[in-house]
Amino acid sequence: MRMLILALAVASAFTLGGSPARAAEGVSVRAILISASPQKGKSDPKLAPFEATLRRILRFETFRAVGEASARVSEGGRATLTLAQGHRLELSGDRTGARETRVRLRWRQGNRDLMDTALALPAGRPAVLGGPAHGDKGDVWAVIIIAN
């Protein structure tokens, strides 16, 4: 019985805390910089897998992929994703596990801070950050972030 309880405790600790091997090797974080526009038109084919969801949740009409980058982020490690138009994401891994990745994220354009946040991302489940306006037609920048 004691062995059973010990085995269950060990299993629970590993399951809840995530795999040490996975934490060491890190997870892949992919970011896509997009420009969202209220003008009607044709969206970028590269964003086809995301377009329906983007249109529904962001209420913009067209979307254009401007830049994309990915990097591995390990627990306690740092990475910078350089996108386009001076945009970059500075990532630091808080915790990486099989179920979710917690990253601190700073979104900058040139020397300007756009957003500072901390996200917990389940594998394969996208998050979209956005809001900064650009141009004079109501366009905004947004970033799709996916951890795998």
Next chain:
Amino acid sequence: MNCHEAEHLIFSGDDPAAGRDRSAGLAAHLADCAACRSRHDALAAALSTWRARIRSAAVPDSDRAWTDLRRVLRHGGVDSARSARVPAWLATPLAAAAAFACMMVLAPDAPISTSSPEPRHFARAEFVEVPSRTASTVVYVDDESGWLVVWASDTAGSRI
């Protein structure tokens, strides 16, 4: 009406004090401004979900709860002492489950599903900061897709 005034009205909800003219002004602004429309829709969706959950929340039967509590008190700690023991017939399957969990975690090449996460395991933002004092931030998870949306727009209608 500008975005700042619109935001105030959006977060005021159905406030009769706002007046019919201002409600009409808000409607006109929402028709033209995608950012405010998105904020308005997100808030409306969140309120709708919250109201639905409140309506569907199960209210326990107080009479039955008292009856159950009396039964527990009458029997003292006998039942709980019994339930703390794991029956012998359950020990082997539990040990197997524990061993399987260890194997899944410790095996470095074990396939880990990344394309279909658990349905109820959503992304979340632990904090959001934007440099502009006039920027408003909306954070929500879309029920249908499970996407986390972190949106910060400047209420003055310019950049963050």
